Amino acid sequence: MKYCAFLRGVNVKGTNMKMAEVCQVFRDAGMNDVVSILASGNIIFSSDKKSDELKKILEKAMSEHFSYEAFLFIKSQKEIENFWNGNPFEKNDDLHAYTFVGNQGVEKVLLKEFENASKTENEDAKIVNNIFYWQVPKGNTLDSTFGKILGKKSLKDQFTSRNINTFEKILKKI
Structure with a gap:
């Protein structure tokens, strides 16, 4: 299934990271087809796992690699479409x-x-x-x-x- 991870607090207030390095952390954590969108921490990837399991895996991997308390939110393609289509x-x-x-x-x-x-x-x-x-x-x-x-x-x-x-x-x- 295709997902997008939305990272919180990336490239603000001293938490600087290159998206290529973030993508590598995602690959090392077992994600496939990893690509970043903009430098604000939007990572598209695919996985067979459920979003709540992915959140735990990826927050741990990001926290360990970048030595900060990582917060991210995982949304499916359908959920992303809902965000876009619901704009009032x-x-x-x-x-x-x-x-x-x-x-x-x-x-x-x-x-x-x-x-x-x-x-x-x-x-x-x-x-x-x-x-x-x-x-x-x-x-x-x-x-x-x-x-x-x-x-x-x-x-x-x-x-x-x-x-x-x-x-x-x-x-x-x-």
Whole structure:
């Protein structure tokens, strides 16, 4: 089965890694057809194992190889299609749309955080099919109140986010 692993915290705050090396760690852990998409930690691969087993294997392999506490989320091709197809926001060159890949139920935590945050003009969030989507004006992603909440240490093992366009690139390669 084809999967994509979404790594959390790659190439930010001192956790730097080359995607070629990450791909080799995946191969050494028994994954097949391994390829990376962008430098933000999106690794497409195939395996006969189930996603929960893959998560344990790959987090352990990444943690040991790179000497950091690895968090990653495994999604099947069908799940990735759901992320792409569920996007509730229309394309707008002045706005970024993000989707969040994470643990079951994290979308409700994120929506509550968003509802309690102050917002910029045109900033919005929605849950579609248990997936959290966030739209924010370009240039405000890290400065917005909600953007700062996303870096909370208490949430670090709960989710990772990607620009919606990343899912299109993954689907083209998968």
